[in-house]
Amino acid sequence: MTRLFEQDGTGTVDEEEVKWRERVAQIVERELGMPVKITYLEGFADGFTAARVTRCDLMGDGRARLEGQYILKVSDDPDDRQNEAHRLFTERLTSFADRRVPSLELSGHDEQLRVDIYKVAGETRGVRPARVATTAVSIDALSEVSRELLEAQFGHHAGGGLMTVRQTLEAWMGAGFLGGRKGEALREARRLAGSAGTIFAFATQVLPDPVSVLEQDNELSGEVEFVMRGYNHGDLHTRNILLDGVSADEVGYWLIDIAWDGDAPLLYDHAYLETATLLVGQELLRQQLPPRNPPGLRPPRPEKGRTPRVGGQRQARREHPPGQGRSDRGAPASP
Ligand SMILES: Nc1ncnc2c1ncn2[C@@H]1O[C@H](COP(=O)(O)OP(=O)(O)O)[C@@H](O)[C@H]1O
Ligand SMILES: [Mg+2]
Structure with a gap:
């Protein structure tokens, strides 16, 4: 049975989650060069990648380079190249990116995870x-x-x-x-x-x-x-x-x-x-649009012996040009 822990008022998290958070904290502390407490505030689950994105609060002893709320993005591919993509784009298009792209504040990895920390976009809560x-x-x-x-x-x-x-x-x-x-x-x-x-x-x-x-x-x-x-x-x-x-x-x-x-x-x-x-x-x-089958009517059964088609529902995954991409990511233009 999984043991449960209470942490920072963020709810109940299981042992695996605790280990994962410790790993993330180690990467962050190594890059920052000092201990820091990470409180997980709000998870964003609308992405298409294996990356996990959370708004979190970083609290050091007052001398840490990063204190306050940030976006923490953790990928389970330590070689994920998003930090490189971000660096290149923002360096080349500096004047645009300064105003329009939240900066990447920290990036680090171990043999399992890559952690990128970004500034939170926008000044209002209405983002x-x-x-x-x-x-x-x-x-x-x-x-x-x-x-x-x-x-x-x-x-x-x-x-x-x-x-x-x-x-x-x-x-x-x-x-x-x-x-x-x-x-x-x-x-x-x-x-x-x-x-x-x-x-x-x-x-x-x-x-x-x-x-x-x-x-x-x-x-x-x-x-x-x-x-x-x-x-x-x-x-x-x-x-x-x-x-x-x-x-x-x-x-x-x-x-x-x-x-x-x-x-x-x-x-x-x-x-x-x-x-x-x-x-x-x-x-x-x-x-x-109104549903094709009015409520109460059952959808037509597929003919016996034939598998119903689900064409159009599966999402294409994007392949990147060679040497250009982050690991194969999700369907780009999917609504
Ligand atoms: N810098 C940021 N400021 C505010 N919200 C963000 C920021 N970065 C990510 N998010 C939120 O997290 C979600 C997923 O982040 P994203 O980088 O697009 O991950 P994925 O690669 O999974 O699509 C975004 O749609 C947005 O709601
Ligand atoms: Mg996204």
Whole structure:
């Protein structure tokens, strides 16, 4: 039977949790160079990684470099490279990051865990992910995020050159991604959308189909365009943008959870944020629609001998470009 302990008014924690907290404390104390008491205040369970994120209070003897409330992020991969990604992004885009990215205050690891401590975003208690902010506020804020970030990215670019569509997509998604799970998902989406040729119609536009551009040689696959490289966030969806402020006019924002530790063609973040936002909107709409089966009616049973499909429910996991990524992380644009 697991023995239970009472700790710091934070509730009851089991033995395994106590050991884990001791481990975390050892890493923090080693980096700080002095003892510190960590009180766990509020856990955030909305991420997609194995990392555990908690708001906590650090209390030393008054001389510790870190005292007060911080965000403690603990990954069970000691080689997790988020601290590197954060360092690179904030060093390259300094003037933007100084205002818009909570600083990384401490980073350390042992053979099992990596601990990163960040400043808490925002001055008010009203800080919330853009995902849950009211639509009008978040739409205004998101276009501001995109505008300011793009300005900073262009202002501190890492050069550029001619690239084909394939080279650009592989720099973002990983070499050979079309042969892997992502390619599979793209082909499935294409099949479901009933797109067969090299183009498809979306609203009033005719757009090139990404799969056929890569799979077959055609007039688009060999074309080269000038591409600017720079520093992408790499996981810019609405859960990684925190909004602060009460009204649309005075809303502030912070970007957290930086994912890529290398330069890559720019505009990735902007396309990704747009897609993520569309998916969130779609999900909200879906929730507002009446259920397909009115209450009281049982859903139709699957035919005997056939397994019901659950397509679309499983989340794709992101693969990072080689040498660019943190460990395989969660579905980026999922609502
Ligand atoms: N610096 C911060 N300030 C305030 N809240 C934060 C901060 N960092 C993380 N959080 C909260 O924790 C959640 C998960 O953090 P995140 O770094 O995105 O982890 P994951 O990698 O699991 O997605 C965020 O959605 C946010 O609610
Ligand atoms: Mg996140």
